[in-house]
Amino acid sequence: MAQISPSYLQIGATLGMLIMALLAIFIRLKASHRPVTIRKILIPPLGMSTGFFMFVVPETHFPLWWALIAFLVGWFIFSYPLIRSTRFEKVNEEIFATRSRSFAFILLGLLAVRLILHEVIQQYVTIPQTGGLFFLLAFGMIVRWRVYMYKHYKEVVAASV
Numbered sequence: 001m002a003q004i005s006p007s008y009l010q011i012g013a014t015l016g017m018l019i020m021a022l023l024a025i026f027i028r029l030k031a032s033h034r035p036v037t038i039r040k041i042l043i044p045p046l047g048m049s050t051g052f053f054m055f056v057v058p059e060t061h062f063p064l065w066w067a068l069i070a071f072l073v074g075w076f077i078f079s080y081p082l083i084r085s086t087r088f089e090k091v092n093e094e095i096f097a098t099r100s101r102s103f104a105f106i107l108l109g110l111l112a113v114r115l116i117l118h119e120v121i122q123q124y125v126t127i128p129q130t131g132g133l134f135f136l137l138a139f140g141m142i143v144r145w146r147v148y149m150y151k152h153y154k155e156v157v158a159a160s161v
Contacts, residue, residue, distance in 0.1 A: 009127050010161045014115065021111040025104045027157045035094035045142050051135050059128040074140025078113075081106040082145040088156045095156050110141075 054060050085100040100106075114134065122130045 006127055006156060009070065010122070013127070013131065014118075017114070022106055025107050028103060028107075029099065033062060034096075036088060036097050036149075036153060038153065040147055041153060045139070045146050047137060048142055051139070054128075055136065057128065059126060060132040062125065062129045062132065068116035068134050070136040073136035074142075075144045078110055078137060078141040079144035079148075081110065082141065083148045086145070086149055086152070088149075088152055090156055090160050095153060109144065 085103050085106055087098045087100070088095050089095075089098050114137075118130060118134060121133065125133070
């Protein structure tokens, strides 16, 4: 089996992350034109949870406290700007996410910070371990943001009844 150069893996991962960030911005901006539902709030973290299967591969293993730190950094730090930029409004008996002018910049800023952190952390751990750590960081960020969205959605629904 042919080995892929770590530098090619790094370039591929960086390009993949950039494409996913731009796709997330595009999808999020288009989603502001459609009503929000509980299902639309909960599906992304559930779908993302399949990424935990990466930890079946021994090369992705690292100490549990590293995993906890990565998750908590995502939960407390990276989710905060997303939470601050997410609001809902009721229009004609339907609830919509209000478009935030800063959302695209927030996602790009988070991407830039993640790329810088990625370069620093990758000097100390393997590429698969780096991928696992950043997956946990992103998962912590998405779960907290979506929990906030769910609670805020419920508040908007309750206030309109």
